[in-house]
Amino acid sequence: MRHLILCASVIALAACSGKTEREIFTVDYQDRLAVEIAENPMMNAYFGDLHVHTKNSFDAYITGTRTNANDAYRFAKGETIDNGAGTPITISGPPLDFYGVTDHGEYMGVIAAMDSRTSKDPLTKTDTGKSIFGLMGGGKDARMQAFMDIGTTIVTGEEIEDIYDREFIDSAWAFNVSAAERHYEPGKFTTFAAYEYTNMNIIGTIEDQFGATNLHRNVVFRDKAPTRLFSTLDSTNPEDLWEWMNKKRAEGTDVLAIPHNSNGSNGQMFAEEMTKGGAFTKEYALNRMKNEPIVEMTQVKGTSETHPLLSPEDEFADHELYEILVGMPTESEKVPGSFVRQSLARGMMFEDKLGANPYQFGFIGSSDTHVSAPSLSEEEHFGKFSHDMGKDQRGSVPPNDATEWGGEAGEAALDFISSSQYAAAGLAGVWAEANTREHIFDAMRRKETFATSGPRSKARFFAGNYADGIMDAPDMLAQAYANGSPMGGNLKGGEESPDFIVWAMKDPAGYPLQRVQMIKVWTENGENREMIYDVACAGGAEPDVATRRCPDNGATVNLKNCKTNNKTGASELKTLWNDPDFMPGQQVAYYVRALENPKCRWSTWDAVRNGTPPNPDMHATLQDRVWTSPIWVQP
Numbered sequence: 001m002r003h004l005i006l007c008a009s010v011i012a013l014a015a016c017s018g019k020t021e022r023e024i025f026t027v028d029y030q031d032r033l034a035v036e037i038a039e040n041p042m043m044n045a046y047f048g049d050l051h052v053h054t055k056n057s058f059d060a061y062i063t064g065t066r067t068n069a070n071d072a073y074r075f076a077k078g079e080t081i082d083n084g085a086g087t088p089i090t091i092s093g094p095p096l097d098f099y100g101v102t103d104h105g106e107y108m109g110v111i112a113a114m115d116s117r118t119s120k121d122p123l124t125k126t127d128t129g130k131s132i133f134g135l136m137g138g139g140k141d142a143r144m145q146a147f148m149d150i151g152t153t154i155v156t157g158e159e160i161e162d163i164y165d166r167e168f169i170d171s172a173w174a175f176n177v178s179a180a181e182r183h184y185e186p187g188k189f190t191t192f193a194a195y196e197y198t199n200m201n202i203i204g205t206i207e208d209q210f211g212a213t214n215l216h217r218n219v220v221f222r223d224k225a226p227t228r229l230f231s232t233l234d235s236t237n238p239e240d241l242w243e244w245m246n247k248k249r250a251e252g253t254d255v256l257a258i259p260h261n262s263n264g265s266n267g268q269m270f271a272e273e274m275t276k277g278g279a280f281t282k283e284y285a286l287n288r289m290k291n292e293p294i295v296e297m298t299q300v301k302g303t304s305e306t307h308p309l310l311s312p313e314d315e316f317a318d319h320e321l322y323e324i325l326v327g328m329p330t331e332s333e334k335v336p337g338s339f340v341r342q343s344l345a346r347g348m349m350f351e352d353k354l355g356a357n358p359y360q361f362g363f364i365g366s367s368d369t370h371v372s373a374p375s376l377s378e379e380e381h382f383g384k385f386s387h388d389m390g391k392d393q394r395g396s397v398p399p400n401d402a403t404e405w406g407g408e409a410g411e412a413a414l415d416f417i418s419s420s421q422y423a424a425a426g427l428a429g430v431w432a433e434a435n436t437r438e439h440i441f442d443a444m445r446r447k448e449t450f451a452t453s454g455p456r457s458k459a460r461f462f463a464g465n466y467a468d469g470i471m472d473a474p475d476m477l478a479q480a481y482a483n484g485s486p487m488g489g490n491l492k493g494g495e496e497s498p499d500f501i502v503w504a505m506k507d508p509a510g511y512p513l514q515r516v517q518m519i520k521v522w523t524e525n526g527e528n529r530e531m532i533y534d535v536a537c538a539g540g541a542e543p544d545v546a547t548r549r550c551p552d553n554g555a556t557v558n559l560k561n562c563k564t565n566n567k568t569g570a571s572e573l574k575t576l577w578n579d580p581d582f583m584p585g586q587q588v589a590y591y592v593r594a595l596e597n598p599k600c601r602w603s604t605w606d607a608v609r610n611g612t613p614p615n616p617d618m619h620a621t622l623q624d625r626v627w628t629s630p631i632w633v634q635p
Contacts, residue, residue: 109172365426447488512569
């Protein structure tokens with residue numbers, strides 16, 4: 001089947017219809033000819049990042065980023081850019097397939113325009129502008145205070161009047177939208193107009209400055225964008241954001257929101273009551289899933305799959321934990337409601353009560369980079385902010401040029417961020433017919449998505465009624481779609497377990513796979529339950545019946561030079577699986593997790609290059625992984 005894509009040469013942006021002397025941005029649309037796109041009904045895997053900040057984000061500019069949306073898209077396509085501290089950075093691996101710049105909607109572009117060293121905009125003459133940029137030479141304390149001052153207004157929704165210039169913010173948004181339009185190459189590289197709705201709830205009081213919970217959402221438009229975005233300075237209630245999105249959809253502008261990595265939400269991202277209090281209703285559950293069908297479950301600020309306190313029998317549950325709240329080095333207090341696995345079970349309990357599930361979401365990863373570019377490699381990790389490259393900032397080598405770790409071991413230097421806890425980002429994966437806005441957006445809408453902790457690993461997952469020999473059939477995928485459901489879907493259960501097709505493929509340039517696991521989540525007598533089964537093992541080994549685990553495959557890491565023994569890993573792992581503990585009439589969510597062989601974490605690479613031991617309070621190694629969206633088996 002062939003699909004003809006016509007790319008509009010202009011997105012309707014009334015705010016850019018005429019230039020004014022206030023505009024410091026260049027809006028330059030580029031006409032395109034019709035492009036013929038080949039569709040694959042069995043789907044292709046595409047990798048991207050939908051959480052990217054440039055200098056138009058207040059915190060990115062404050063911390064040194066000077067690149068814009070055009071630079072971000074150039075990086076994703078393989079070009080080299082500056083990280084904001086004079087260091088050139090290039091993407092690890094091949095160019096990405098899709099990308100979305102998601103600058104904070106609140107004060108978009110305003111902070112950069114207030115900088116009198118580089119701008120002549122009237123915003124430089126405001127009291128706030130003079131205050132912030134009078135402090136900028138003061139080092140990390142001044143940056144911290146500027147971050148807190150701006151962030152406090154985003155928390156409260158009470159704007160700073162002298163810099164809340166909506167026309168200017170509209171022009172900054174128009175610039176980002178025009179950059180997405182300029183770099184869109186249907187069939188080759190897809191861009192999305194997008195921004196971040198920066199919702200936070202304060203811990204304690206504003207005066208306490210205990211930090212804030214992270215309830216951000218990335219808002220992504222399918223094909224065209226409005227002229228004015230909706231931010232927390234319009235309303236701090238995400239339910240109001242959904243209503244705005246519903247109105248835009250009714251006007252012909254399709255849009256979805258992706259909840260930010262939830263591990264720093266202090267239990268609030270997947271809460272048990274509505275934003276302003278009160279029990280969930282069926283209407284709430286349906287509205288949430290219409291607007292937020294997928295969630296970001298891994299990124300620079302760690303992974304939100306699960307936590308050892310929630311999954312004590314999951315020996316892989318401590319992957320890149322991040323326990324810092326927004327703005328302050330305060331440990332998160334609550335893990336229930338902050339992690340996706342437990343929230344899948346919570347959602348099924350609500351479905352039993354309401355007839356609708358507010359947490360029936362799919363998974364993606366992304367980066368949350370603040371230098372326009374994701375750092376995807378452990379070996380070449382360049383961090384989230386422009387000053388994350390310095391080993392002194394990220395606690396990976398002994399302080400004060402020491403050669404060993406002493407009393408200060410593990411006490412990583414903190415700027416106003418926790419660089420030592422940052423991971424090497426994540427990626428969004430989708431299975432779509434073609435690399436276009438329409439196809440990738442629709443894949444996210446139907447939740448045929450997967451998340452990786454950085455590598456370009458792929459995973460496919462189906463549940464249905466499949467014939468013997470399907471795994472070797474030349475038309476396996478056609479049978480899988482015809483006789484079952486792909487990831488993100490629902491399946492009506494029967495008296496026996498469905499057949500599950502599980503297929504994981506390593507990153508062609510990455511580390512071998514060690515095992516593939518099935519994660520099963522359900523509720524029983526009002527309690528969350530989970531079970532983990534290793535379903536395919538490297539080297540052709542079989543999982544132990546009693547432990548449900550693969551035997552040790554002998555993969556090793558030499559911490560003195562980071563060399564690995566990967567002879568026992570697999571390039572792909574593939575199996576047809578049935579649940580040995582299936583209970584008819586039980587609602588269950590299943591998803592797949594595939595783990596690579598272990599390798600050095602970025603902090604260990606720093607130590608190796610420094611000729612010192614790894615920080616004993618950091619994980620020396622990790623196992624990168626890929627997760628599929630769930631399939632829900634319904635009674």
